[in-house]
Amino acid sequence: MSEHAQNPCRVIYGLHSRDGVGLNRPPTLTWNTETEDHYMEQVRQRAQQMAKDILAQALAEAEQIRARAQAEGFAAGQEQANSMAQAETAKVCSFMDTIQAAMVAEKERIYSEHKQSLFQIMRLAFEKTLGVMLDEQREQVLNTLFEEAVSQLQAKTCITVHVCAQDFELAKSLADQTREKRSDLPELRICSSLELAPGGVRIESGDGLVDNSIAARFEQVRAILDGYVENS
Numbered sequence: 001m002s003e004h005a006q007n008p009c010r011v012i013y014g015l016h017s018r019d020g021v022g023l024n025r026p027p028t029l030t031w032n033t034e035t036e037d038h039y040m041e042q043v044r045q046r047a048q049q050m051a052k053d054i055l056a057q058a059l060a061e062a063e064q065i066r067a068r069a070q071a072e073g074f075a076a077g078q079e080q081a082n083s084m085a086q087a088e089t090a091k092v093c094s095f096m097d098t099i100q101a102a103m104v105a106e107k108e109r110i111y112s113e114h115k116q117s118l119f120q121i122m123r124l125a126f127e128k129t130l131g132v133m134l135d136e137q138r139e140q141v142l143n144t145l146f147e148e149a150v151s152q153l154q155a156k157t158c159i160t161v162h163v164c165a166q167d168f169e170l171a172k173s174l175a176d177q178t179r180e181k182r183s184d185l186p187e188l189r190i191c192s193s194l195e196l197a198p199g200g201v202r203i204e205s206g207d208g209l210v211d212n213s214i215a216a217r218f219e220q221v222r223a224i225l226d227g228y229v230e231n232s
Contacts, residue, residue, distance in 0.1 A: 036110060040103060047099040051092050058088030142167055142199060143174050157186055162193040162202040171201075 062081040142163075163171040168190065175188045186205075196202060200213035 036107070040107070043099070043103055043106075047096065051096060054088060054092050054095070058085060142170060142201065143177075147178065157206040158189055159186060160189045160191055160204045162191050162196060162204070164194075164196040164198050164200065165192045166198050168192050 062084050065081045065084060161171060161175060171190050175190055179185060179188065193202065195213075197214045200215070200217075202213055203210045
């Protein structure tokens with residue numbers, strides 16, 4: 001990931017301007033939810049302060065107009081002051097809309113830039129957590145996936161069960177237990193597969209296939225996370 005360089009820009013409102021570097025975008029190599037929230041909070045605070053400055057200037061100018069209106073006629077001065085206030089209010093609203101749009105665009109850019117890194121970290125965390133769970137509850141997890149896959153097949157011919165080499169003996173034992181529970185099942189054949197990780201099961205028959213591999217499970221999690229981010 002390349003280091004963010006500060007890109008000077010200039011925001012102009014009224015007769016005043018400010019450098020974009022004043023928004024204090026943090027040049028950091030680590031970007032997560034906490035740093036993103038901190039960065040967005042800084043942008044909000046800057047925008048609010050700039051809006052307050054614009055309003056203060058408008059009120060000061062309106063006060064000067066009201067003072068002159070005492071000599072020139074209160075009605076005319078009040079109308080002019082109201083027009084000035086409305087114009088400045090419109091400027092503030094437009095300015096805040098621009099800031100809001102910029103913040104949304106920046107959030108989308110940040111997510112797009114770091115999406116793959118985030119998913120890689122999540123995959124590692126998922127696999128690490130799953131690895132610990134498999135070490136502690138290996139037979140229970142494999143048995144659950146095995147029974148779930150078998151229940152989804154309405155096979156009348158031979159059922160082929162694919163597992164990794166480490167789970168081969170355990171799968172044979174589970175197949176025997178399944179035959180005892182389900183006498184209506186056809187022949188169960190256990191095969192070792194280099195494509196599957198520990199804890200994964202893929203079952204095939206002439207009627208279809210059920211993929212309960214770890215990779216397939218993670219893709220389901222990834223799809224859910226993708227949908228969550230797109231709708232947030």
